[in-house]
Amino acid sequence: MAEKNTLGDSLRRHGVSRRGFLKFCTATASLMALPPTMVPAIADALEKAKRPSVIWLSFQECTGCTESLTRSHSPSVESLIFDHISLDYHHTLQAAAGDAAEAAREAAMHENKGKYILVVDGSIPLGDPGYSTIAGISNLQMLEETAKDAAAIVAVGTCAAFGGLPQANPNPTGAVSVSDIIKDKPIINVSGCPPIPTVITGVLAHFLTFGSIPDLDQYNRPKVFYGQSIHDRCYRRPFYDKGLFAETFDDEGAKAGWCLYKLGCKGPMTYNACATTKWNQGTSWPVESGHGCLGCSEPRFWDAGGFYNALSVPISDNSQTVAFAAAAGLALGAAAAGLNYKTKDEAAKAHGTVTIDDLEKSS
């Protein structure tokens, strides 16, 4: 029969039937944003999946990423996955502190040499290491030490992935991302400020299920979650395609749910999953609540012009294209996204910041 200490084995010991296991696999496929046709392959892999060790390091961060994960009323599928992951070190969640905690980290590193997953949230201050230390150890030293024998590194949140808010102009601490320092390990960037909880667990589930890292995009983000722009999956997209834009937050267009592009929505240049996974148990997401996307999963989003400044992409009167907008939609979106990468870089160079005027901007 099945091997001991595998996920299949542990579920059976919990009295879970084959039907229950299949339901678990279905939910896992949905969690990993994989098509339902993958369920048999997932069942096969999960049946044999071994318990991986995870070391979680938090550097210059606001704990928002850990909060996002732990306050998400983790559905039991996710908690089942977490039950099966051995979280050996997480200084926010563990009871031990100081030397005892560091001893636990060293023990986990030693026992699982070359096999553990290192999760990092927060950026690393290179300018003055004194800005952030743990048990007297600098963030840089702890990262280098712990990364050395990791199988892979998951950089959770925009700070760990790209430098994030600590790196925003004028970057007082000299903050850098994990991939600015570690060059010889596979790094998966799970960006977002904070990242979507199901995306964090989805990535860990992928590693647990297949023992490998998922397909990544140009910024090392898993394609299944970051493969399409917010704009491409936005339910307000048909209004964009028809050229119907809200001009202020309380005009008739805003009330009718028109596109928020002119109000500064960064959806066309932002790659993230919240247009479909949504937030707060699938309740809603920023654009559904009437506010444009801030671009929180993109490098340098904080300095990419004002949050309320419209992206400067020419918008043609495309009312004639409405008939085939559905078919052409993806291509249009891709073109807009391409243009906007340029716009964003220019904005980043100019170090545009949010002013009171921006906040009060009404047209």
Add this chain to the structure above:
Amino acid sequence: MSVLDNKTSETISTHGEGGAGMTHNTLPLLNEVSHALKRLLRTGESTIIDLRAIPFGPGDETRLMTLLGEGEVNASLDTLGKTTVKETRFSGVWLVDHYNSEEERIAFQIEVIEIPELLRAQTEDMYQSLDRLGEVLEKEMLKLNGGSPPIQ
């Protein structure tokens, strides 16, 4: 073939533009369901659509549920939380809604299939049941034969 094509156009005619408001994703989705049903009838190939991967706007889900309506079969499973399996008013089109033990939705799918896989008894579970049935039988036989219970 013409029978199937008729069915399709009949299905399409039931979802006109009336009262669409902000809902844009229901009609393409219903179209996809219609194609899936055609495929099931022609080739026997089933389709599962993960509704959590669809960019629904406000009102989209309600509108879709109204259009799909309720059919003849309604089953509920109790494993790792509740799961409801409902046939819509279109035979072969099912809504499968999975919840965890805290009653939070963990998956929501349309299955276009003769019978959703989860409703079938699973081989592994049947083997386990065979063992358990054996134990029950053994115990009952002992009682019937006037044998003393295994533990005093």
